[in-house]
Amino acid sequence: MTNIVFLAGNIGNDPEMVNTRGGTKITDFRLATSRPKRADGKVVKGENGYTEQDTEWHRIKCFNGLAETVQKHCAKGMKVAVRGRIHYTRWTDDDDIERFSSEIIADAIDFLAWPKRDGAGNQTEDTDDIPF
Template sequence: MKNLVILAGNVGNAPETRTTQGGTKITSFSLATSRPKRDGEGKVLKDEQGRRIDDTEWHRITCFNGVAKSVADNVEKGQKLMVTGRIHYTRWTDQQQVERFGVEIIADEVTFLSYGKSRQQQGPTQDNEEDDIPF
């Protein structure tokens, strides 16, 4: 059996990076994915202006080591990414002795589908190879 997740969406916040005492780099960010909302007959719902209504889901993405460094150095809020990885469930007891549950996606690979806004605003460079998404 295989635990495999592939998500394509928009980054919801700037990545946060930390390093463990053992030197492992960990970068986390949120990723929004959307799909059209449908009625009981399966038709796509639209608002008053005729625009499609979407259901948006938020995913917590966690990256380690080399992937963590690439994400920390190159990812910005709003950027489009594709994440390939696995689902990881956690369970813990908080300070009030309440049992809590969480889920995150452990990213094995992150593909950049767009540039961040700061890179888009720089405009094209003279060297065409630099205009390609680097990862």
């Protein structure tokens, strides 16, 4: 069996890149995905008649060339598709409590929409209206 993940959503923060002592470039960002909210097996609609959404946040990690591309071209609010794999980590904290975490190790990122920019080229808060 293969560990494959495909997520499409909005970048929730400006990507941050670090370099390891060994020269590996690593860029991290959070990705928000949404799905219709359900209760008793039915889709929940708000007072305005629109479907309510449940949002999940995913930690995305990119390495080397992809890390550089994401750092250079991605920003909060962009719509992207991420292809990669789930990675689980287990550790013991300072209080001797066993902790678990998961993240998505990205193999590819496809740009689905750019963030909107003002006349000076600065990103605005609104994004293109492409539903997922």
